[in-house]
Amino acid sequence: MLHNLTQKQNIETFSISPENPTGEKGKGGMAETGSASYAARELGQGWKVNPFIVLPPKETAVLADIVGQGAIKHFWITDSAQAPRQLILRIYFDGNTHPSVEVPLSDFFCNADYREYRQLSSLPICFNPKRGMNCYFEMPYFTACKFTIENRGTAACNVYYQLDCEKKEIEKDSLYFHAQFRRVNPLPYKEVYTIVDNIRGSGQYVGTYLNWGVKSNGWWGEGEIKFYIDGDSDFPTICGTGTEDYFCGAYNFDVDGRYTEFCTPYTGMYKVGATDATYRAQRYFNLYRWHITDPIYFKENLRVTIQALGWRSEGRYLPLMDDISSVAYWYSDTLDDIYPSLPSENDMEII
Numbered sequence: 001m002l003h004n005l006t007q008k009q010n011i012e013t014f015s016i017s018p019e020n021p022t023g024e025k026g027k028g029g030m031a032e033t034g035s036a037s038y039a040a041r042e043l044g045q046g047w048k049v050n051p052f053i054v055l056p057p058k059e060t061a062v063l064a065d066i067v068g069q070g071a072i073k074h075f076w077i078t079d080s081a082q083a084p085r086q087l088i089l090r091i092y093f094d095g096n097t098h099p100s101v102e103v104p105l106s107d108f109f110c111n112a113d114y115r116e117y118r119q120l121s122s123l124p125i126c127f128n129p130k131r132g133m134n135c136y137f138e139m140p141y142f143t144a145c146k147f148t149i150e151n152r153g154t155a156a157c158n159v160y161y162q163l164d165c166e167k168k169e170i171e172k173d174s175l176y177f178h179a180q181f182r183r184v185n186p187l188p189y190k191e192v193y194t195i196v197d198n199i200r201g202s203g204q205y206v207g208t209y210l211n212w213g214v215k216s217n218g219w220w221g222e223g224e225i226k227f228y229i230d231g232d233s234d235f236p237t238i239c240g241t242g243t244e245d246y247f248c249g250a251y252n253f254d255v256d257g258r259y260t261e262f263c264t265p266y267t268g269m270y271k272v273g274a275t276d277a278t279y280r281a282q283r284y285f286n287l288y289r290w291h292i293t294d295p296i297y298f299k300e301n302l303r304v305t306i307q308a309l310g311w312r313s314e315g316r317y318l319p320l321m322d323d324i325s326s327v328a329y330w331y332s333d334t335l336d337d338i339y340p341s342l343p344s345e346n347d348m349e350i351i
Contacts, residue, residue, distance in 0.1 A: 223307030
């Protein structure tokens with residue numbers, strides 16, 4: 001992409017933040033009162049008067065409400081929420097009443113339980129010290145774009161954010177960005193976990209995030225991921241060979257008897273929890289896989305599933321009853337997908 005920096009572009013750059021909620025030209029830093037009025041009381045207007053919003057409990061705030069044609073190029077956000085999954089991110093395109101993105105904020109940025117810091121350095125998503133969440137997936141829109149954040153908690157929290165945007169003409173065949181969250185806890189015995197289904201339209205699948213809570217001793221990642229493309233019924237077109245294989249590792253991520261964390265531009269695995277007991281229950285793992293150079297293309301529909309498999313005696317597979325959460329990321333040419341309702345606060349809680 002560096003070559004693009006040498007080319008003249010017919011693009012207008014703007015940014016939306018609490019210091020410029022509309023992104024209007026020359027309107028940043030104009031607040032005379034705001035969330036940091038007390039800190040700026042001796043300095044006044046222009047001196048970081050309103051760098052964040054205070055989001056009351058059980059309320060939803062509009063972070064951005066853009067009218068026109070263009071694209072989101074970068075989204076940065078941080079918060080002071082006390083519990084993971086307290087905040088829900090929703091993104092709407094072109095006036096659609098159903099969100100194309102509906103995901104707990106922490107899961108969208110691949111750190112479901114962000115009370116314990118884990119660095120993530122990948123191409124489209126970065127989670128930087130201490131809770132700096134960054135998304136670089138481009139999000140085109142033709143007429144409008146709206147970002148909201150819901151506080152499901154019982155206490156107010158501060159939200160800092162910035163959307164870096166471009167006002168420009170969008171190619172007619174540009175696709176809409178989507179992200180969908182799911183959780184099953186526990187996964188019923190012998191049931192396959194569905195990452196996403198009923199994706200319609202034409203587009204490409206671009207990424208998977210899993211937060212995997214292991215409820216049994218032993219290795220948990222023998223299950224295959226499967227992509228059912230354009231009408232596949234009982235059997236998929238793409239069938240993986242194991243969970244760690246799909247996330248581009250091998251042999252249980254095990255080096256010298258221990259899980260080995262890794263973080264690369266396209267794939268990664270990082271543990272949650274301080275215990276060193278490698279093959280013990282009650283461990284949680286974050287795993288991400290970006291299909292940046294190898295998108296999964298579909299023309300009509302797509303369904304993605306993964307098995308939860310460990311080992312029992314005599315070299316036999318053991319169907320697991322683990323706590324599995326996921327975020328699926330994709331682009332498509334439709335806004336007609338209707339997502340399952342989010343779980344309740346209790347059913348989302350990480351304990």
